[in-house]
Amino acid sequence: MNFNTEKPIYLQIVDVISDRILSGELKGGDRIPSVREYGADIGVNPNTMMRSYEKLTADGIIYNKRGIGYFVADDARETVLRDQRKDFIEKEVPAIRQRMQLLGLDSSIFNA
Amino acid sequence: MNFNTEKPIYLQIVDVISDRILSGELKGGDRIPSVREYGADIGVNPNTMMRSYEKLTADGIIYNKRGIGYFVADDARETVLRDQRKDFIEKEVPAIRQRMQLLGLDSSIFNA
Amino acid sequence: MNFNTEKPIYLQIVDVISDRILSGELKGGDRIPSVREYGADIGVNPNTMMRSYEKLTADGIIYNKRGIGYFVADDARETVLRDQRKDFIEKEVPAIRQRMQLLGLDSSIFNA
Amino acid sequence: MNFNTEKPIYLQIVDVISDRILSGELKGGDRIPSVREYGADIGVNPNTMMRSYEKLTADGIIYNKRGIGYFVADDARETVLRDQRKDFIEKEVPAIRQRMQLLGLDSSIFNA
DNA sequence: GTGGTCTAGACCACC
DNA sequence: GTGGTCTAGACCACA
Numbered sequence: 001m002n003f004n005t006e007k008p009i010y011l012q013i014v015d016v017i018s019d020r021i022l023s024g025e026l027k028g029g030d031r032i033p034s035v036r037e038y039g040a041d042i043g044v045n046p047n048t049m050m051r052s053y054e055k056l057t058a059d060g061i062i063y064n065k066r067g068i069g070y071f072v073a074d075d076a077r078e079t080v081l082r083d084q085r086k087d088f089i090e091k092e093v094p095a096i097r098q099r100m101q102l103l104g105l106d107s108s109i110f111n112a
Numbered sequence: 113m114n115f116n117t118e119k120p121i122y123l124q125i126v127d128v129i130s131d132r133i134l135s136g137e138l139k140g141g142d143r144i145p146s147v148r149e150y151g152a153d154i155g156v157n158p159n160t161m162m163r164s165y166e167k168l169t170a171d172g173i174i175y176n177k178r179g180i181g182y183f184v185a186d187d188a189r190e191t192v193l194r195d196q197r198k199d200f201i202e203k204e205v206p207a208i209r210q211r212m213q214l215l216g217l218d219s220s221i222f223n224a
Numbered sequence: 225m226n227f228n229t230e231k232p233i234y235l236q237i238v239d240v241i242s243d244r245i246l247s248g249e250l251k252g253g254d255r256i257p258s259v260r261e262y263g264a265d266i267g268v269n270p271n272t273m274m275r276s277y278e279k280l281t282a283d284g285i286i287y288n289k290r291g292i293g294y295f296v297a298d299d300a301r302e303t304v305l306r307d308q309r310k311d312f313i314e315k316e317v318p319a320i321r322q323r324m325q326l327l328g329l330d331s332s333i334f335n336a
Numbered sequence: 337m338n339f340n341t342e343k344p345i346y347l348q349i350v351d352v353i354s355d356r357i358l359s360g361e362l363k364g365g366d367r368i369p370s371v372r373e374y375g376a377d378i379g380v381n382p383n384t385m386m387r388s389y390e391k392l393t394a395d396g397i398i399y400n401k402r403g404i405g406y407f408v409a410d411d412a413r414e415t416v417l418r419d420q421r422k423d424f425i426e427k428e429v430p431a432i433r434q435r436m437q438l439l440g441l442d443s444s445i446f447n448a
Numbered sequence: 449g450t451g452g453t454c455t456a457g458a459c460c461a462c463c
Numbered sequence: 464g465t466g467g468t469c470t471a472g473a474c475c476a477c478a
Contacts, residue, residue: 003290005288005290008290008478009477009478010477019214022214023214044478045478047477048478051477051478081215081216084214085215085217088215088217089221092208093222096208096222097222099196099200100222102134102135103134103197103200104193105197105201107219107222109205110208110212110219110222111219120454121453122453146464146465147465147466148464148466156454156455157454157455158466159455159456160453160455162467163453163454170282176465177465178339178345178462178463178466179462179463179466180463180466181466182465233468234468234469243438246438246439247438258449258450259450260449260450260451268469268470269469269470269471270451271470271471272468272469272470274451274452277451288451289450290450290451290477290478291476291478292449292451292478293449293451294450294451305439308435308439309441312435312436312439313445316432317445317446320446323424324424326358326359327358327417327420327421329424333425333429334429334443335443344461344462345462346463381463383462384462387462387463
């Protein structure tokens, strides 16, 4: 996988997994690979992988069954959708609007 | 000044100065304060200030006159505007559009 | 290491590393020592080392893997060669030719 | 005048005056403008101008008549020619040859 | 372990 | 006075 240098890798992985849930590729109850397996798969240190899983767990997106593995929460898609929408609308939209104004751009650039 | 912890201080200073140029508060040819002066002003170490000036110089926004100080480039506003627009349109817009689609939102949220 | 006082140390280090790449001693993909290690090695502060690495990164000669270290870019040798040739031919050659003419010398002094 | 940022202004002025002597534009016995006059002319601080004259005086290229002004030395052209040739042949030529070898260039670039 | 940022303080050349 | 470089030492996030 190609990671961008500006953002921590573990957060980029969180984004990828969240997107897979949003798109329906991963569903509630699905097991996700172990940190070792997934880490080896995408060429990342298991510690880093672990941090991603911890973050997803803290956010209620996945949960752990001890000795078995990590699973997608039943309401994962709803949670991701709700959290991201809230974040997007409350934080990003105002920043984007301000920036567009400063740069003399208007929202039509999103329609093209 | 209040700095945000997510982004390096020296880059936040770059943003502030860029915005002052965009808004017309700083114009081509204007001298900007010395690293010591500006640093004392906003409670930042002169070395940190220097990093901001180095970045702005590398971007062609300001230039140095030896032993005298830093000055706003004649075409600074155009440069800032062009660079930021390019960055916004090429990098942010596609990411935003993709995210909106995934979240089931449309561009009308930017019109309200 | 012996540094010359006329040129900043961090740029002299950039030159040394560039030359090691040009000569083939360092190849694409090779890891270069950490700022602490290399710094201790040549008796220079890690911050100074960092400046050298920043410059090399900005020039596309090396790149960083987060938390791991710096690596020589795959096309580093080509980049160094191209950049230095360009600089030499466009900037130095005209200056040298002018100076030789003024001093009444000709290019045979380079053949001896 | 346009000064380059890499080299001290006072040395760039020394170069200009040396070149004017080499080219025959300034001859032995000619008076050169006062530091104030010359400085105003090229937009430079008189202190800076003074440093140039001091350097040229130390090198035996010009001399001062107290209360009258600075004059080009009778043997100025010979001195400049000798000093610059020595410097060029002993210091620059070896460096240039080494660099050309590293870059895979040959002296024909000076003939074109 | 790695880099990245920041502070404090110093020294220097230059204008 | 100005910037520019360098050191020392600290703290932090990330892998």
